[in-house]
Amino acid sequence: xxxxxxxxxxxxxxxxxxxxxxxxxxxxxxxxxxxxxxxxxxxxxxxxxxxxxxxxxxxxxxxxxxxxxxxxxxxxxxxxxxxxxxxxxxxxxxxxxxxxxxxxxxxxxxxxxxxxxxxxxxxxxxxxxxxxxxxxxxxxxxxxxxxxxxxxxxxxxxxxxxxxxxxx
Numbered sequence: 412x413x414x415x416x417x418x419x420x421x422x423x424x425x426x427x428x429x430x431x432x433x434x435x436x437x438x439x440x441x442x443x444x445x446x447x448x449x450x451x452x453x454x455x456x457x458x459x460x461x462x463x464x465x466x467x468x469x470x471x472x473x474x475x476x477x478x479x480x481x482x483x484x485x486x487x488x489x490x491x492x493x494x495x496x497x498x499x500x501x502x503x504x505x506x507x508x509x510x511x512x513x514x515x516x517x518x519x520x521x522x523x524x525x526x527x528x529x530x531x532x533x534x535x536x537x538x539x540x541x542x543x544x545x546x547x548x549x550x551x552x553x554x555x556x557x558x559x560x561x562x563x564x565x566x567x568x569x570x571x572x573x574x575x576x577x578x579x
Contacts (some may be wrong), residue, residue, distance in 0.1 A: 419443035419569070420481050423490035424501040426453050426463065429521040430492045433549055433562075437488055437519065440566040444484075448501045449476040467494035472504040485573035486515035486544070488565075489535070493522035493548075496530045506538035515573040517565065519547040544572040 419441040425431035431447070438445045452466075452473040453459035466473065481487050491502035498506075498520065516539065520531050528548035536542055545568035549558055 418485045419488070419573070420446060420484040420486070421488045421490065422446045422448060422478060422481065422505065423519075424448040424450075424492070424499050424505075425490075425521075426459065426492060426499065429551060430490050430499075430519075433519060433521055434488075434490050436562055437490070437566060440562060441486075441488070441569060443488070446478050446481075448478065448505050450474060450501045450504070453501075463494055463500070466500045467497055470503075472500050472507060475501050475504045478505065478510065480511050482511040482513055484513050486517065486569050487512050488517045488519060488569060490519040490521075491531075491535075493520050493528070493531050496527070498531050498535045502535070503538060506535060509540075512539075513573075515544050515569060516541075517545040517547070517569045518543045519549070519565065521549050521551065523551055545569055 421434050421438045421443045423430050423434040434445060450473045453463045489502065491499040494500065518532055518535050520528055532543065532546050545565050547561055547565040549561065
């Protein structure tokens, strides 16, 4: 966990670091605290990759380390990589626990670019039980300037919804 202002929180899972980088960018823009979803199941480079794909396709959810109560934050942004067109299973485990979250929740994802993000957000929304205030999907080959524009729009939507307008 990285300590910041306490108004916003970013909760993410990242196996290879792509989602972690995006989580840090969002946390910087929102001045948010960061919480990483941790599991030992996918640590191994090759075996972890194979396990991740198998678990994603079969719906097997790994055990994850607990995340503190997030209800006191003005907003929470949830982030995960896309695995076989779905949110990574550690994020699905987190959502399946029905965490106590504030009304303003957004979702972001990173992907290789071959999976449409609609499925990711649809499954996450079904697990979460309500729509997300904002969504963001950044492909790994995304243009840096365009990525900054999308990040700014996402953060503005979250800040506006949580009653804290921030300049984009």
